[in-house]
Amino acid sequence: MRILIAPDKFAGTMTAAEAASAIADGWRRARGADTAAELPLADGGPGFIDVLEAAIPTAARRTVDACDPLGRPVKADYLREGGTAYVESAATCGLHLLTAAERDPRRTTTYGLGQVIGAAIETGARRVVVGLGGSATNDAGTGMLTALGYTCRDLAGSALPYGGAALAACTSIDGLPRTRGVEFVAATDVDSPLLGPHGATYMFGPQKGAGKSDLPLLEAALANFAEIAERDLGPVGASGWPGAGAAGGLGLAFFLLGGRRASGAKLTCEAVGLDAAVAASDLVITGEGSFDAQSLRGKLAAEVASAAAAHGKPCLVLAGKSDLDEHPDLAGVHSVTELLGSVEKAMKAPAEGLRALAESVARTWPGSEES
The missing domain is CATH 3.40.50.10350 (Glycerate kinase; domain 1)
Structure with a gap:
């Protein structure tokens, strides 16, 4: 056989x-x-660029200095093939980067992912495909958005600290993203919306270190941010789109940047010739x-x-x-x-x-x- x-x-x-x-x-x-x-194979989580590198002989691996979910220095790779950059969110936001005691989605951030994306854009990428999965974060991608030029503010006009819990205090978002009109594709491993029983917090929060009492707080924080983000950035209703809840709400952040969702599993399966x-x-x-x-x-x-x-x-x-x-x-x-x-x-x-x-x-x- x-x-x-x-x-x-x-x-x-x-x-x-x-x-x-x-x-x-x-x-x-x-x-x-x-x-x-x-x-x-891979579906957008850890191993995403390894699988693509093996399937795309012309792709070149590049290394960037970034930070991990707690702001510590980390080296992160991405692939470059022509005008397309393939980025793995887990390289900077991954659960595997933290010990069990360090896992706390109330304070972990996606800022490092924004650093990698920014580096890819500054070296000429016109399309950025980001594999979402295996994250330690629940901040709706606000750390990434901050690294790319946005600022989330509280009622006093101060910039919010990093982490999912801080989003409860968000009252406005401003800034100009340094994205140079690139096309974003969020390659997700789930089709979950941002909120609800199958959303970012209740479905995935516990495996990221969220305790039982943390879940309603994080859910409310995400709901507040989604309302402000859709008002200030649009499009309205994006938090309910399939994939918005991927990687602790990173999917929503890419929708706010005008990106689209693709199945990470389908993308990698097509690249390696699964059919x-x-x-x-x-x-x-x-x-x-x-x-x-x-x-x-x-x-x-x-x-x-x-x-x-x-x-x-x-x-x-x-x-x-x-x-x-x-x-x-x-x-x-x-x-x-x-x-x-x-x-x-x-x-x-x-x-x-x-x-x-x-x-x-x-x-x-x-x-x-x-x-």
Whole structure:
């Protein structure tokens, strides 16, 4: 059989390339005669520019001095191909840049992302594609907007401090953005609106360090900022658009800059030629760290499953853990946690756990000696 292995990263444990390698190794342990092609993917979060760099031979990687979510110095890369710059928000705003004790969306900022975008613009980029995902922030992109020339002010006319909590005091926004008329594309990994149960705060805030009492405060702060931003910058209603809640509201900031949203999963899948790879395979395997309800809202696994279904090819999900047992486009969902019996065991040696899961699934897949 020809197996296509096209996973996303397993957040916090493995890159997409490492996950693909582990799955391929495990599958070969059980079915050495099968051909396993590895195609690591991304949906806008960490690994976004790595995948694009491999898919676009003419792209050049550039490094910028910027700051992390707490304002500390960090080196951040972006890709440049012709007049287009590909930027990864997680390089400056990523949750992986903070320890568990440092995670606090009330004060983390997207300012560093604005520094990278500004550098790309100043070197001649006319189109900026930003992968959104894996962020530690909930500031609706106000840090980024500040770095690009806007100022959010309180009732006394003072500039707001950084962080999501400060947006509760926003009463006006002014300034001239240093964007030189570039086209912005927000490549998001989710289609969430800014507010509500599926929005930036309530859906993603807890994983960024927001406590139960922080959630209503952050939600109210975002709602206040959205009202002021739509009044002062427009367009009205942008906070309700799909993707406005991506990366702690960064999606909204790009809408305010006149940008548009694109599916990060679709963008990367098109860049690497997923459709042709699926057509040439007999079985497709995808995966991610946690396969759950969020996975169905624009993330990578759902995109791969849809491509497989379009070609009539069976598709499996191998995840670290899963809250979903099935999906209409999937032939099966399997998790390392289920195989090993606990999250703790799955996290202890994630790569070996994923190899063992792939081997177990391969031994029971139709056509194997044990099926």
